Amino acid sequence: MNRAICGALAALFAMAWSAPVSASPELTVVPESVSIAVPAGSRVAVVGVMRRARGLVPGFERWEGILVDEDGDGRIEIALERPAHPAASRWIAVDLGTGEWAAAERPGAAGERVEGQLPTGGEISAGATVWPVASGIVEVLVVRPGEGEAAGAWGGSVWDGGPADGDGLADGAAGVVPASLRPVGDSGAAPETFAAGDLLIAVTPGALRYGITRVVEGAEEVSR
Numbered sequence: 001m002n003r004a005i006c007g008a009l010a011a012l013f014a015m016a017w018s019a020p021v022s023a024s025p026e027l028t029v030v031p032e033s034v035s036i037a038v039p040a041g042s043r044v045a046v047v048g049v050m051r052r053a054r055g056l057v058p059g060f061e062r063w064e065g066i067l068v069d070e071d072g073d074g075r076i077e078i079a080l081e082r083p084a085h086p087a088a089s090r091w092i093a094v095d096l097g098t099g100e101w102a103a104a105e106r107p108g109a110a111g112e113r114v115e116g117q118l119p120t121g122g123e124i125s126a127g128a129t130v131w132p133v134a135s136g137i138v139e140v141l142v143v144r145p146g147e148g149e150a151a152g153a154w155g156g157s158v159w160d161g162g163p164a165d166g167d168g169l170a171d172g173a174a175g176v177v178p179a180s181l182r183p184v185g186d187s188g189a190a191p192e193t194f195a196a197g198d199l200l201i202a203v204t205p206g207a208l209r210y211g212i213t214r215v216v217e218g219a220e221e222v223s224r
Contacts, residue, residue: 025093027104034078034104036067036093043068043096044076045153045184047141049203050089060205062139064155066096066185090208092141092201094153099145101199103210123216126196130166130175131213133158133202140176141184141201144191152187156180176200 025044026037038044048063067076094101124131133140141155158164158174166175181190194200198215 024100025095025102027091027093027102029089029091029104029106031080031106033080034091036076036078038069038074038076038093038095039097040072040074041069042074042076044093045096045141045143046078046091046093047139047155047201047203048078048089048091049139049205049208050080051205051208062155062157062205064141064153064184066153066187088208090203090210092203092210092212094143094145094199094201096143096145096151096153097147099143099197099199101143101201101212103212105208123214124194124200126194126215126217128194128215129179129192130177131194131200132166132173132175133211134173134204136160136174137205138174138176139203139205140181142176142178142181142190142194143199143201144195145197145199149188153184154178154181154187154190155184156182176202 023039028035034048036044036046043066045066046064050061050063052059052061063078069076089106090103091105092101092103137157137159139157141153143153144151156164158176160172160174161168161170162174164177164180166177178191178194183190194215196215196217200213200215201210203210
């Protein structure tokens with residue numbers, strides 16, 4: 001191998017070694033709090049769905065927000081107001097700078113594990129105005145990574161045939177319309193259409209199953 005080739009390979013290895021690595025957030029869920037490990041200074045969109053019983057009636061609560069690692073220590077903490085009550089919960093965090101995400105759950109008190117992916121994975125095309133999700137109540141969060149005012153997150157609840165359903169029909173699949181979602185934190189007004197790079201998150205509050213769908217340019221079909 002001649003010196004020119006060796007030099008080129010050395011340069012490539014040096015570039016690969018020095019290139020920044022996008023690390024996914026790391027979540028730890030305990031009864032009292034949620035801890036998120038992130039690259040220092042990160043801005044993170046978070047959604048949590050917690051089972052709660054209201055007397056004998058099962059129910060759930062939702063937590064959402066955009067949080068910043070302001071002190072640069074690489075950790076964000078969420079203190080839960082009623083730590084004794086969530087028998088189980090599902091949490092998902094998305095780094096708004098990189099689009100990297102992670103999910104975690106708090107197991108139920110009786111050793112139950114709440115896991116499994118909602119069948120919404122796959123891709124939808126940029127410019128779409130409806131995202132089909134499962135029937136029943138679904139908690140959703142749309143996250144648009146990036147910099148500046150365009151980045152943000154928007155959330156809401158949707159169920160088949162409900163007022164936020166994209167087609168308004170009880171036809172077996174609710175549809176999420178981005179314009180109907182509410183801004184989270186300091187996000188601007190909800191977008192009219194989905195854009196390439198968006199992450200679409202769905203959580204079923206009953207079984208705490210979740211799904212992540214990405215928006216890409218030129219996707220041929222929508223996954224259900």
